[in-house]
Amino acid sequence: MSNEEVLKQFLEKFDASDLHASESFDMLTITLNTGRIHDAIKFLRNDLGFGFLTDICGIHYPDAEKQLGVIYHLHNLQENIRIRLKTFVTIANPNVPTVTDLFAGANWMERETFDFYGIIFDGHPNLKRILNVDYLDYYPLRKEYPLEDPTREDKEDHFFGR
Amino acid sequence: MSTENYTIIHPEDTDKHYTTLNLGPTHPATHGIFQNILTMDGEMVIDAEQTIGYIHRAFEKIAEHRPYYQITPLTDRLNYCSSPINNIGYQLAVEKLLGIKTNKRIDYMRVIIMELSRIADHLVCNSVIGVDSGALTGFVYIFQEREFIYEIFEEICGARLTTNIGRIGGFDRDFSPAVIHKIRQFLVRYEKALHEFENLFIRNRIFMDRTIKVGPISAERALAYGFTGPNLRAAGVDYDVRVASPYCSYNDFDFIIPVGTHGDTYDRFCVRQTEMWQSMKIIKDALDNLPQGDHIVREPFAVLPKKEDVYSKMEALIWHFKIVMGEIDAPKGEIYHSVEGGNGELGFYLVSEGGRAPYRLHFRRPCFIYYQAYPEMIKGGLLSDAIITMSSMNVIAGELDA
Numbered sequence: 001m002s003n004e005e006v007l008k009q010f011l012e013k014f015d016a017s018d019l020h021a022s023e024s025f026d027m028l029t030i031t032l033n034t035g036r037i038h039d040a041i042k043f044l045r046n047d048l049g050f051g052f053l054t055d056i057c058g059i060h061y062p063d064a065e066k067q068l069g070v071i072y073h074l075h076n077l078q079e080n081i082r083i084r085l086k087t088f089v090t091i092a093n094p095n096v097p098t099v100t101d102l103f104a105g106a107n108w109m110e111r112e113t114f115d116f117y118g119i120i121f122d123g124h125p126n127l128k129r130i131l132n133v134d135y136l137d138y139y140p141l142r143k144e145y146p147l148e149d150p151t152r153e154d155k156e157d158h159f160f161g162r
Numbered sequence: 163m164s165t166e167n168y169t170i171i172h173p174e175d176t177d178k179h180y181t182t183l184n185l186g187p188t189h190p191a192t193h194g195i196f197q198n199i200l201t202m203d204g205e206m207v208i209d210a211e212q213t214i215g216y217i218h219r220a221f222e223k224i225a226e227h228r229p230y231y232q233i234t235p236l237t238d239r240l241n242y243c244s245s246p247i248n249n250i251g252y253q254l255a256v257e258k259l260l261g262i263k264t265n266k267r268i269d270y271m272r273v274i275i276m277e278l279s280r281i282a283d284h285l286v287c288n289s290v291i292g293v294d295s296g297a298l299t300g301f302v303y304i305f306q307e308r309e310f311i312y313e314i315f316e317e318i319c320g321a322r323l324t325t326n327i328g329r330i331g332g333f334d335r336d337f338s339p340a341v342i343h344k345i346r347q348f349l350v351r352y353e354k355a356l357h358e359f360e361n362l363f364i365r366n367r368i369f370m371d372r373t374i375k376v377g378p379i380s381a382e383r384a385l386a387y388g389f390t391g392p393n394l395r396a397a398g399v400d401y402d403v404r405v406a407s408p409y410c411s412y413n414d415f416d417f418i419i420p421v422g423t424h425g426d427t428y429d430r431f432c433v434r435q436t437e438m439w440q441s442m443k444i445i446k447d448a449l450d451n452l453p454q455g456d457h458i459v460r461e462p463f464a465v466l467p468k469k470e471d472v473y474s475k476m477e478a479l480i481w482h483f484k485i486v487m488g489e490i491d492a493p494k495g496e497i498y499h500s501v502e503g504g505n506g507e508l509g510f511y512l513v514s515e516g517g518r519a520p521y522r523l524h525f526r527r528p529c530f531i532y533y534q535a536y537p538e539m540i541k542g543g544l545l546s547d548a549i550i551t552m553s554s555m556n557v558i559a560g561e562l563d564a
Contacts, residue, residue, distance in 0.1 A: 025258060025497045053388055055498075055509060055531075057524040071511070073498055073526075077385075077399075080406050084498065105388030108534045116222070131215035131563060140223060147227045 001079040003028040006048060013043055029084040037087045038097040041072060045102055050074040050083060053099070056109035058117035062143045067091050068119055072099070089119065098124040116141035180208055183545075187216055191549045193290060194559035198536075198548075205544050210537040214530075218563040225523040229488025230256050231330055233523065238324035240527060241561040244283035244504035246275045246315065246327045251501035254409055255510035256330050259497050260464050267455035268332040269411040270448045274345065275318065275327060276410070276501075277441040277448075281352070282311045283504030284392070284434040284441075287556040291431055292363060294550045295372040300362045307355050310348055317341045331465040332458030342449065349446055356442075360435060373428040377539045377551030384425060387535040390528050391506025393555055396433045397425030403502040414451075415444045427554040463490055488518045505529050505556055529561040 006028055007021055020031040032040055044050040054073040061067055066088035075082050089096060098121040099106045110121045111130040118139035121127055129136065138145065186197035195216040201209040221236045228236075237248035250272050257264065264272075285308055289301035312322040317340055319327045328334070363369045379389070384397040394401055402419045404412045420436035422429025458465055462481045471478035484490055492514045500509035509526030532555065539555075540548040 024495060027498060029496075052385055054500075054507070055511065055524070055526040057511060057522075059513065059522050071524075073509070073511070077401055077406075082498070103388065104383070104386040105531055105534065108530060109388075112530075131218040133215075140220065145223075147223060 001048075001076070001081055003081070006081065006083060009048060010040075010044070013047075014040060024084075027082055027084050029086065031086040031088070034087045034089055034096055037070075037072075037085065038099060038102075040085060041074070041099050042102055044074055044083065044085075049076045049078055052077050053103040053105055053109075054082070056099075056106060056113055058113040058119055058141065060117060060142045064088070065090070068094050068117055070096050070113060070119055091118075094119045095122050096120070097122050100124055115139070118142070178203070185545075185548075187213070191294065192552060194557070194562075196552070196557065196559065196562075200545070200548070202545065205546075207540050207543055207545060207548050210540060210548070212533065212536060214533070215563050217559055221564050222523060222525065225520055227519055229490070229518045230492060230520070231485070232488065233520070234328075234330075235324065235326045237525075238326055239560050240525060240564065241283070241504055241508070241529070241558045242323060243286050243556075243558055244279035245323065245325045246279040247283075247501060247503045248508065249325060249327050250276055250410075251499070251503065251508050252510055253328055253330050254501065255497060255499035255512050256464075256492075258499050259492060259495055259512060259514055260330070260461075261493075262331050262459050262461055262464060264332060264410075264459055265455045266411060266453040268457060268459070270452050271333060271337060271457065272328070272410045273412065273415070273448045274445050275315075277445045278311050278314060278345070278348075280441050280502075280504055281438050282308050283556070284438050287504075287553065288363075288431055288434050288438075289359070290553045291373070291427065291550060292369070294553045295369060297362065297366075297369065300359050304355060304359050307348070307352050310344075310351070314341060314344045314348060317344055329458065329465065331461055332456070334458070334466075336457040337452075345445065345449060349442060349449075352442065356435075356438060364432065364435065370428060372550065373431060373554070374426060375424065376427040376543065376547045377554065378424050378426040379535060379539050380425060383535070383538070384532075388531040389506065389535070390532070391503065392433045392437060393425075393430055393532055394506065395420060396422035396429035398423055403500050403507050407500070409499075409501060415447050417444050427550055430554045490518065491516050492518075492520075500526065503528060505558065505561065506532070525564060527561045527564060529557050530564070533557050533562055 003023060018033050022029050052075040054075045057071050059069040069086055069088045072085040096119055098110060108130060110124055113119050114127055115129045115132050116139055181202040183200040183202050185200055186192050187195050197213040199211045200207055225233045225236060234249050234252055237252045238245040240248050285304055289304045292300040315325050316322050319325050379397055381397040381399050384394050398421050400419045400421050417440040420433045422433050466485055467478035467481055472482045494514055494516050496513040498509060498511045500507045506528030508528060511524040512520050513522040515521040540551050
């Protein structure tokens with residue numbers, strides 16, 4: 001099975017409007033809207049054999065209209081082919097359906113994404129912070145939070161981007 | 163005898179009290195900072211809840227602010243039992259983004275180092291299973307060999323535990339004759355040591371009773387939980403990144419992928435044990451067939467020029483300055499690259515928007531993903547089984563918490 005075949009079968013099920021497919025370093029990447037992401041993952045898992053969830057992670061594009069993204073990596077172990085799915089949400093409404101009903105391992109991956117980006121996974125059984133302390137009141141991997149304390153004045157270095 | 167005079171008590175009628183036991187965050191038996199809040203019925207584990215993140219160091223955030231070559235030392239601190247695999251895995255991901263092709267010599271050198279660190283990783287795990295079941299001897303003896311592996315790393319790169327080995331594009335220097343000699347020496351002495359170690363455990367009645375059917379997981383559940391590496395193979399799935407998507411010319415080598423049947427502690431022990439033998443075979447093959455060639459790819463935009471050129475040629479000096487100051491722009495793109503780490507598929511998801519640092523770098527840490535299955539694996543077992551299950555899963559705090 002090749003990327004083209006996967007995409008062809010995928011497009012038979014999901015119509016191509018508001019869906020973006022591309023290929024980056026041999027991996028098929030499909031961007032979908034949030035309403036269809038759960039169905040898409042379910043279809044890939046049940047019908048196309050992508051039965052292994054490799055990873056879930058978040059990303060933040062502060063200048064985009066939909067700032068927060070969730071990236072799924074799925075793997076078809078029999079055919080040895082991987083696929084990447086993306087979905088984007090706004091900061092005001094950062095809700096994405098959970099995939100813990102499909103993959104038990106999604107539990108902590110989604111908790112980690114919530115912890116660092118504040119993406120809320122609807123239907124998650126135990127959505128709370130995992131690596132950071134519980135009382136943290138911001139989502140540290142969002143781009144507006146600098147690496148170092150911005151109030152410090154002893155470490156200014158404009159030339160090399162710090 | 164009539165039962166009228168007796169009250170029959172059914173277990174479900176009683177108001178049962180469970181004990182809550184706080185195992186960790188620092189506990190001598192957990193080998194790292196893990197907290198498990200266990201619900202116990204006598205000595206039986208009813209439920210467990212893990213708390214993690216005690217040594218979270220925000221590597222993903224730091225990586226967004228560092229030039230590419232400065233991220234390699236961060237990866238050291240993920241699975242610190244086999245940091246060279248993390249280093250090389252990250253370098254391979256960046257090379258893929260930059261479009262750098264390495265020659266066979268670099269590949270073989272990397273294979274040797276990665277297999278040495280796989281041995282170091284598995285050796286720690288297996289000997290610690292011994293310690294947790296009360297057999298300290300194997301641990302004490304086999305750690306001499308780990309020490310010897312660290313001496314080899316020291317000879318190659320100057321560091322032992324957090325190695326920062328290699329560079330993007332290869333290695334900063336070639337293997338010295340001393341390195342080759344030491345690896346050959348290691349292969350001879352480790353064969354003997356591993357035999358001795360194996361004889362202590364593998365058909366030992368006490369060890370078998372302590373580990374067989376302890377902390378089992380089925381192949382279906384293991385796949386659902388995203389297990390990879392020896393823990394998945396112990397459950398009977400022959401998925402190995404070295405074979406499924408070969409990197410570093412792994413397809414040149416002939417080795418077998420051991421699989422277990424029950425996914426219990428004993429199977430995990432045996433899988434790691436067999437993998438160590440296979441790793442030795444790979445190292446021997448790689449060393450015997452080590453091709454000639456340069457130890458680094460001379461790509462000026464990514465690799466530091468030779469020192470004598472820096473002192474004598476203007477262009478080399480400019481590139482040197484630009485690389486050291488991190489002023490090299492990487493191309494735009496996003497890649498996912500994975501290697502077979504000590505614990506399983508160690509993935510690097512790298513998004514570049516151009517510029518000196520990654521826009522986003524996510525580590526797929528196998529520990530983090532499979533440790534969530536821990537409560538399911540220890541439910542219904544004894545507390546001492548829970549301890550031995552954890553050490554056989556080889557949960558490394560550094561990798562867990564990033």
